[in-house]
């Protein structure tokens with residue numbers, strides 16, 4: 464059954480969210496600093512009452528199951544919510560669903576012990592602390608079987624040694640979830656385990672924070688980390704030993720599609736600015752909107768955006784149906800592959816129509832262009848997602864007749880004639 468409508472009750476909530484984000488949260492983006500910095504008292508005072516309004520609306524941490532304080536809305540309704548929240552840098556924090564905390568909460572909820580949940584999950588869900596996901600290494604990212612950071616058992620403890628790269632928000636995190644090799648002789652996907660590392664643990668240092676694009680040093684938040692004899696108690700192993708790959712998939716499957724949902728909001732923002740510019744700006748021959756090249760940009764952008772949104776919503780619907788990210792891996796990969804391309808193309812056209820203003824640092828387009836490229840890299844590069852998608856489709860394909868294949872028209876005509884021969888003879892005989 465297909466249905467493209469939103470239930471009226473939920474649409475009412477979405478309408479409230481739309482107005483709330485535009486009127487109350489977007490202004491915060493222009494006056495507040497880093498949403499992950501929980502020590503910023505001014506920000507906390509401004510944001511707490513807004514978070515309370517979100518709780519009162521029953522929309523707090525909507526990605527979580529009800530037993531964890533969420534709403535169990537499922538991915539389709541989450542997509543419709545996220546495509547509004549994605550307009551604003553602060554909105555996910557105000558709604559309790561900001562990455563990477565949302566994904567970290569998901570794996571703590573799935574795999575954490577009661578003690579781990581009490582100490583790390585609960586304050587994370589309450590929005591009291593921030594967290595970090597520390598997996599990529601300076602020498603390897605897309606292929607995690609090349610990671611070398613080691614965790615070695617020493618008495619009741621684990622001692623972690625190695626380096627990580629692009630561990631976002633480590634500087635404000637209260638704890639990090641770290642992937643490290645514990646069983647180097649096991650099969651490649653059984654070598655690594657996950658650990659919870661409190662940020663203040665001796666031996667953990669930030670070598671430096673890298674930024675994306677032209678971000679200034681104070682806005683750079685992707686840490687190059689050194690783990691130098693970092694000792695954590697045995698009960699800080701997260702999930703079973705050797706199961707880090709499986710645990711990571713639980714987290715990344717959801718994360719990838721949630722990025723897509725929020726990205727739609729940015730594409731829409733660029734598209735709306737494109738429309739506004741087209742009807743506001745004129746040259747000697749008339750408005751930009753009246754030129755065919757502008758109309759091409761507008762039409763192509765709308766089509767790209769709507770196609771992407773439909774693919775994403777269908778994928779969200781499939782996840783809700785199967786209740787399992789792995790069985791929808793192919794569709795999630797497709798969303799991940801197409802997202803940066805559509806994002807880039809829509810923003811590039813909007814930027815072009817804005818001329819010098821578009822490329823200046825007085826408009827949001829340059830940051831959006833960098834963000835589109837981030838989507839092509841973070842959570843695994845585009846190429847790495849395209850390959851398994853293609854391989855799965857090819858695995859399911861059947862070989863055809865070896866010489867000309869099943870599309871060969873003369874062969875099909877022969878087969879068709881043979882198929883209807885008896886009936887034709889019958890018709891001729893009875894004519």
Ligand SMILES: Cc1cc2nc3c(=O)[nH]c(=O)nc-3n(C[C@H](O)[C@H](O)[C@H](O)COP(=O)(O)OP(=O)(O)OC[C@H]3O[C@@H](n4cnc5c(N)ncnc54)[C@H](O)[C@@H]3O)c2cc1C
Nearest residue numbers: 596597598599603604605629630631840841842843844846
């Ligand atoms: C903004 C941002 C935030 C991030 N946050 C985090 C974080 O919080 N925690 C974390 O652990 N990591 C984080 N990352 C790191 C991210 O997951 C890695 O950058 C990503 O997995 C790619 O790894 P890499 O950068 O080492 O690229 P590499 O693995 O070196 O790949 C470089 C390029 O090589 C090509 N390539 C690689 N493999 C293949 C292949 N199999 N087939 C074809 N081509 C290939 C692709 O073009 C690819 O882009 C973040 C990255 C960004 C950009």
